[in-house]
Amino acid sequence: MTQHTTNSIRNVVLASYAGAGKTSLAEALVYSAGVIPAMGSTLTGNTVGDFEPEEVHHHHSMSTALLHFDFKDTSFNILDAPGSLDFFADTKSTIHVADAAVLVIGASGLRSEVERIWDVIQEREIPSVIFVNELDKEHTNFESTLEEISKVLEIACIPIGLGPMRWPLAAENPNR
Numbered sequence: 001m002t003q004h005t006t007n008s009i010r011n012v013v014l015a016s017y018a019g020a021g022k023t024s025l026a027e028a029l030v031y032s033a034g035v036i037p038a039m040g041s042t043l044t045g046n047t048v049g050d051f052e053p054e055e056v057h058h059h060h061s062m063s064t065a066l067l068h069f070d071f072k073d074t075s076f077n078i079l080d081a082p083g084s085l086d087f088f089a090d091t092k093s094t095i096h097v098a099d100a101a102v103l104v105i106g107a108s109g110l111r112s113e114v115e116r117i118w119d120v121i122q123e124r125e126i127p128s129v130i131f132v133n134e135l136d137k138e139h140t141n142f143e144s145t146l147e148e149i150s151k152v153l154e155i156a157c158i159p160i161g162l163g164p165m166r167w168p169l170a171a172e173n174p175n176r
C-alpha cells in the first residue's frame, strides 16, 4: 500500500444541485481508477456513493459520501455531496473541508440552486472547475450550456476538453 504524506492527498468535493450527476461522476472516477470492476447507477441503487437504504430508495444522495482512489503519486478523496437544499448544511460543511471543488452542471438544464452552491465555493477561495455533464442527452449543447453558466454565475469560462483516457492504474488493477 502506498504511503501518502499530507502533501500528496487531495480532498475534492463534487457539488451541485440535485440530479446533476455527482454520484454518477464519482462512480465513473472510481471505476476508471480500477477501484470497482463495473459501474453502478443511482437508478439501480448500486453505486458506491449512495449506499444508505434511504438514498437507494429515493435515488438521491442524502449525506456526503467519501470515495477514494490513487492516481500516480496522489491520493484522492472524492467527497460526493448531496444536491438537495434539504441537505445544504452538509454540502456547505463538505465544501469547507475540501481542498478543491468540482461544480457539476447537467447540460439538460441549469437549476437556480447552483448560484448558492457556487457562492460557498467562491467564499472558500479553493481551486474550482466546472464539469459539464449529460452531454450524451438529446437536445444538449456544450456551447449554449457554457453561455448559460457564464451568464448565471457571472464568470468567464475557459473550456477544457479531455479525450478518452486509460488511467495507468486501471491497467495495473486486478479488478479491471
Ligand SMILES: Nc1nc2c(ncn2[C@@H]2O[C@H](COP(=O)(O)OP(=O)(O)OP(=O)(O)O)[C@@H](O)[C@H]2O)c(=O)[nH]1
Pocket: 016, 017, 018, 019, 020, 021, 022, 023, 024, 025, 041, 042, 043, 059, 060, 061, 062, 081, 082, 083, 084, 133, 134, 135, 136, 137
Ligand atoms: N444521460 C445521462 N444521464 C446521467 C448522466 N449523469 C448522471 N445521469 C443520470 O442522472 C440521474 C441523476 O444522477 P446522480 O448521479 O444521482 O445525480 P446527483 O447529482 O448525485 O444527485 P443528488 O444526489 O440528488 O444531488 C441518474 O439517473 C443518472 O443515471 C450523464 O452524463 N448522462
Ligand SMILES: [Mg+2]
Pocket: 022, 023, 024, 050, 060, 061, 080, 081, 082, 083
Ligand atoms: Mg448524489
